[in-house]
Amino acid sequence: MPVRHLDFYTNQKNLISVQPLSALKDIRLGIDGNVWLKKIISQAASEQYLAGIGGTPSCMRKAIEKELEGFKAASIHPLFVFSGLTLIRKDKSYVNDDVKMVKRNAAWDAVNAGKMDLALSSWSSSYVVHQPDLVHLVIRILKENNIDYMRAPYGAGAQLVYLERNPKQIIHATYAGSELLMFDIDRVITSIDFTKQTFSVISKKALLQDLLLSDDQFLDLCILAGFEYCITFPPLATEGSFAFKSIHDLLQQHRTGFNAVKAYAESPQVIKSNYVDQFCRTRCAMRHQPILTDEGHVEPMNVAHAPNDIHEFIGYRLPDEVYYYLSRGVITEPTLNTLLSGSVAEFSPLCNGETKEYRSFLTSDVMKMRAQTIALLKVHLHTVYDRKISINYWFENSSAPEHILKPDPSFKPESISQWKAGKRSILKDLKQTGMARPDYAFCLDMISNAGDALSTILPTGAGKPAPLATLIEVQGRHLTKLLQLRGFIEFTHQPSAYGKCIVDTFKIHTTAPHEFQDALFLALELVKAELLTPRPYSHNYTKKAVLENQTATKAIRLVTRTASLLSARFKGVKSWAGPLSRDLLAFNSITKVLTRGLRHLSEAVLLEMLLGNECQKDTLDFTELAASMPFAYEPSTVLGILVKEYLELLTLNANANNNKLDKDQAIQQVEEHIGATSLSSLANTVKEELQRGFAFWEVVCDAVKSLAASNAISKELAQEFQEANNWTKTRKI
Known part of the structure; x- marks a missing residue:
């Protein structure tokens, strides 16, 4: 948050100097990551539907990569510094979201009335993308592009000032908000325009002279x-x-x-x-x-x-x-x-x-x-x-x-500390599979045999095992402990019914993409909590049922909830502007809070391992470790909406006299309904996205079958999945 009215004052007094970008050639530029990310988000302001679909801005990656190309073309070497911890407050935090909630309700009323401009206006004044939710994704993109970054212990501004004033000249100049002038710094670059090839800078000396202040x-x-x-x-x-x-x-x-x-x-x-x-x-x-x-x-x-x-x-x-x-x-x-x-x-x-x-x-x-x-x-x-x-x-x-x-x-933290290297070698087994790094199914399969599981238990009174020396071993142990914490692994180190169902499922679906792993983890957590069901929630936003057939309604509800655990694939140039579903958004809210909770828990597991000297830290690439953390992405409702549109169209027309649609015709009507803008925003065709959604549905159904065979879920829930799957079979793509 900038200093109130300071930017207005510097503009009014013509204290901002505009200079050619070539003046920054070959310098190391320290960048306030939070100020820069705000600019990126504002560039993706066309994603006005984000408040209605959830997830992260689909255009963010492309906007970031475009900026990075600009720095590269200008021969500027950026170092992004993001803020870390917040300063403590003495006042008791009190959450009052009444105004935002009224505006959100008004937005959905406008959506239901077909007044999208009014809905977007209400959303724009009630929703701001929360930057801390995006920083770990941004760091992942910077890592992929070999761009230097760091998080400051607290504010990014103080860290940037230290880096610039350091005798080693770690950075030569600083790109940040005008609030950085509060620190002991000579000048601040406040904006860069790659199109005009210029940058704006404020001199603190000139500002103090104008204000007549020390x-x-x-x-x-x-x-x-x-x-x-x-x-x-x-x-x-x-x-x-x-x-x-x-x-x-x-x-x-x-x-x-x-x-x-x-x-x-x-x-x-x-x-x-x-x-x-x-x-x-x-x-x-x-x-x-x-x-x-x-x-x-x-x-x-x-x-x-x-x-x-x-x-x-x-x-x-x-x-x-x-x-x-x-x-x-x-x-x-x-x-x-x-x-x-x-x-x-x-x-x-x-x-x-x-x-x-x-x-x-x-x-x-x-x-x-x-x-x-x-x-x-x-x-x-x-x-x-x-x-x-x-x-x-x-x-x-x-x-x-x-x-x-x-x-x-x-829960006792020491309950997940009794692990040591087992009979099977994670490095050798992983090499045989051709995988780049371990995933849940791999970690569970390593201990699926009782003898293999027993060999990983550290005997009581035994000395501390040798530290994990490689990144792959650390990643494997980290996922294993997380699985144990969430009940997928028993205290005997053997997979529980929930862990076994992951192993069984991916032995059936051997070609399933890696993204299905996190999504299935979420699905099983929600099955366990009895939230991934075909039953409507206590507050149903659909006032009039689209279909009269209750079997079809329940099946569609369960399939679309399941499909929305996956993120739709976007080109990242245009944003979604198609149909919305508040009922799916209510399910997405549950998914979102679960995803964040699991990510924070997985971070705590890894930190405990590192502080407990369970790893040989001098051999690890911590940026690579950070980039491989699970639950980084929060899905939107878009894939669920596509599946819902398709199944409802197919079902409605199947019931109409002499107007039965085949699957391709239904897909065509979905494309027409979502509109050209949304259609061009997708990286895949609608048909390919539907195929992804149904492929994941099959994975979840097979996992639920395994749970039912182990009596790990209620007969009612198992029956609901079976009925939905039977209804969907002839309609899948």
């Missing part, structure tokens, strides 16, 4: 104006009347920000917001924000003058090793922020989370997963982190009783 006074000015870490000074924050000049005048009158704040200390607005304390904490945080040094240590900026109580405004210090894994993308900040802040804010999903099923899943299954994640994070950390963690839900008001994340009594 460096310290300018910092106070920015804090009082308001930015990411601090609200605008309340007495001057009235919407519509705030002006940058009013803060400037106040500062010139009182000479320092602290004097100005103290002068208003008795103001009800200042007292209510605890602004005096907030100002002081923010000022210290800006002067002494921790950075990762080129020697691998984390220390405050201006360390010689840093106060002893820095933890009061930054938070308790983590081991340097943890900050290093954060910098490489092995672990992301949401998992650590929960532990550091002691709270979780749960915002409403895109569907508004009105179903009992979503809220129940969130407050039971997801909460247990979070408890496991936190327990694993704390294993090798100081006891100061053994603290209570509160959870605040959007559907409760501020006076609701506090929810505390309670430890799962059935």
